[in-house]
Amino acid sequence: IKLRNMHVVVVLAGEVVLTREITRQLQGADLVIAADGGADRLGKNDYLPDVLVGDLDSVSQGMRNKLISRAVEVQRFPTDKDATDGELAIVEAVKRGATSITVLGSRGGPRADHELANLLLLADPRLKGIDVQLLTDTTIIRAIGPGQHMLDVEPGCTISIVPISSIVRGVSVSGVCWPLTNSDLNLGSTLSVSNRAIDKKITVDISSGTALIYRDFHSINKTGH
Structure with missing residues (x-):
């Protein structure tokens, strides 16, 4: 049985520049998952996520209200947890059957440690067999x-x-x-x-x-x- 391809875009809280390729990724996604403040990055570019994941310590109250009014699924985690919001969002994509994942907003945020952690997530064994890339306005990383x-x-x-x-x-x-x-x-x-x-x-x-x-x-x- 051939499984249907499922492309998921995960949006983190780093900088997202709406290039032609990033627009193509967002418009072609089967599912868009925002990791906490990634929802605001989407909102600034006139997009909303299908799912919001994280401890919600960085997403704005205005965006939270908008997502609630649109009945967007929200998965809230405690602040004291064993994974970053970015990891939680990528794992959620895997759980939902993603065959390919494009991660936006992985760079340019306020946390240099998160930026490095996002890069190393590409080597997570749970992503084996899934086509995963980090995409910025200038670079593709795999x-x-x-x-x-x-x-x-x-x-x-x-x-x-x-x-x-x-x-x-x-x-x-x-x-x-x-x-x-x-x-x-x-x-x-x-x-x-x-x-x-x-x-x-x-x-x-x-x-x-x-x-x-x-x-x-x-x-x-x-x-x-």
């Missing part, structure tokens, strides 16, 4: 593990691979200005930061470990490595 990964890109865009496990072994990258062949990337290494695509597809092979791959689609014609 977690990649062992295997071959073929990515559609814009020639000239910046590509960065950042290890988030202690070592990422056997990294090969083709379709870029500075290819890698069977390289090992230690945690903290910047060897594979700020590469540049030269083809419409790039291929990344990894033998073991986990990394984040960044695609900066507003960096065409910029140089640097």
Whole structure:
């Protein structure tokens, strides 16, 4: 039995710039889940969530009243909890059967620790088998593990691979200005930061470990490595 694809957009409390791609994601979503103050980020762009999740310590009272008047589902958690509102929202997307998740508002908020935690959530084992990306107005970020990964890109865009496990072994990258062949990337290494695509597809092979791959689609014609 083939299960229906379900795309969920999760909106966190960081900056959300309503680009063409972000608009496409919101309009094409089967479900939009806001994590606490993410509801206000949506409201500023004339959208409302289908579900609000969190301890509700940052969403405005005006937005809460609007959501109540629209009978939007609200899942309130205690302030003292074992997960961020962002994690709770992403887990809720998984529980509802998401096959793909786009996370907005993961960067640019008042909490630098939350920004890092949002990035590391991409490697959460509960997301295995689900296509998850963090999307900003300039960048797409995904977690990649062992295997071959073929990515559609814009020639000239910046590509960065950042290890988030202690070592990422056997990294090969083709379709870029500075290819890698069977390289090992230690945690903290910047060897594979700020590469540049030269083809419409790039291929990344990894033998073991986990990394984040960044695609900066507003960096065409910029140089640097």
